Amino acid sequence: MIGSLEIPRSRAAQARLDFVGGLMAFNSTGFGPAMGRYYRDNEDQVADPADIRALGDLMERAPSYRFGAFFERHNHARMFRAILDILEPQGDKARSWLDDCNAPGSLGSLELAPELETPRYYRNIEIHTQPGNYHAEFAGFLYHWMISPFLVGRDDGDEMGWNLARAVPKGDYRRILDLGCGIGKSAFPYCELYPEAEVVGLDYAAPMLKYGHKLAESRGLKVHFTQRLAEDTGYPGGSFDVVSAVWLFHELPGKARAQVVREAHRLLRPGGVFAIMESPPFKVLQERYSPLSAFLLDSTGRRMEDPFLPGFLAEDRVRLFEQGGFSEVRDLALPNELTGWGFGGEYFFGAYPWWATLGVRT
Numbered sequence: 001m002i003g004s005l006e007i008p009r010s011r012a013a014q015a016r017l018d019f020v021g022g023l024m025a026f027n028s029t030g031f032g033p034a035m036g037r038y039y040r041d042n043e044d045q046v047a048d049p050a051d052i053r054a055l056g057d058l059m060e061r062a063p064s065y066r067f068g069a070f071f072e073r074h075n076h077a078r079m080f081r082a083i084l085d086i087l088e089p090q091g092d093k094a095r096s097w098l099d100d101c102n103a104p105g106s107l108g109s110l111e112l113a114p115e116l117e118t119p120r121y122y123r124n125i126e127i128h129t130q131p132g133n134y135h136a137e138f139a140g141f142l143y144h145w146m147i148s149p150f151l152v153g154r155d156d157g158d159e160m161g162w163n164l165a166r167a168v169p170k171g172d173y174r175r176i177l178d179l180g181c182g183i184g185k186s187a188f189p190y191c192e193l194y195p196e197a198e199v200v201g202l203d204y205a206a207p208m209l210k211y212g213h214k215l216a217e218s219r220g221l222k223v224h225f226t227q228r229l230a231e232d233t234g235y236p237g238g239s240f241d242v243v244s245a246v247w248l249f250h251e252l253p254g255k256a257r258a259q260v261v262r263e264a265h266r267l268l269r270p271g272g273v274f275a276i277m278e279s280p281p282f283k284v285l286q287e288r289y290s291p292l293s294a295f296l297l298d299s300t301g302r303r304m305e306d307p308f309l310p311g312f313l314a315e316d317r318v319r320l321f322e323q324g325g326f327s328e329v330r331d332l333a334l335p336n337e338l339t340g341w342g343f344g345g346e347y348f349f350g351a352y353p354w355w356a357t358l359g360v361r362t
């Protein structure tokens, strides 16, 4: 992994990281199924599976849920602390590694905008309890090193980004923009699927972009990273063929979500495609896949400082796209390596797909 290559870890630090990471994964693979069993054994006590509060009352009586919820918050904090304990003593080295960007011979580029202000809605929160949020100096490391155990290693090949990129109908695309690209995981697949295209990764947070730039270069992928706001990018209208976003929308308040959809519409040339991927809406989870998962996503959003997630999962995405001007809007169930949906498995508390929404600019 790039971080461990450039920023050495002692054997003890690695052991601590592995231990905390192993516990993090076990919370999903061990406690998840235990919660699922409890729910299936007791679901007849809930009159309406779409009643998230009633599910909460039931699950609050399950030792597996009570411990898992307590554990999630505290183990996450331990994970971030373990990472910072590696980085902080060699802070200068980590900083100069991050700042060593746009080196001669770089494939891609990094364009920073120091004057860009942090969106107001992130000023007082730490999304996912990540210390300092995405704009703290070591955010890229914190995100990358945490996400692997959090997703039980099932996104180490950027599977989630690949799933959405493959779901975008094939075309002769020249310019592709990934909004909220973070460290680039959701932008990278486009470099391989469309080697002739210019791939742009946009994010408001410089530390994520710096890390993404290093990661892309180390993988031989040509991505142009740029620090801008997804709701007001500053690019000319009609300048992209595809605009995408993976895991951005659930972290935005409702007003910003609507602005980003309108901005994507403005940025696309006629016939261009806008595609996003997230967890399925509550209604879809409850009616088709896993009411317990709806409750767990809602509760984790509240517990883990993802304050806009419940509102987003309650929203009608097709309507959101249509109101932003898109045509031919459709939802699409995508394979989900994490929960096992599409792979014949059922890990965690219940299998469900990733949920894409696609629209066309006419």
Ligand SMILES: C[S@@+](CC[C@H](N)C(=O)[O-])C[C@H]1O[C@@H](n2cnc3c(N)ncnc32)[C@H](O)[C@@H]1O
Residues within 6 Å of the ligand: 119, 134, 161, 179, 180, 181, 182, 183, 184, 185, 186, 202, 203, 204, 205, 208, 228, 229, 230, 231, 245, 246, 247, 248, 251, 252, 256
């Ligand atoms: C959950 S991460 C997803 C990162 C990436 N898409 C992936 O799949 O790995 C969300 C990203 O969206 C970025 N973000 C959040 N709000 C944004 C906004 N208004 N404009 C641009 N980027 C934003 C965050 O900085 C973060 O890097």
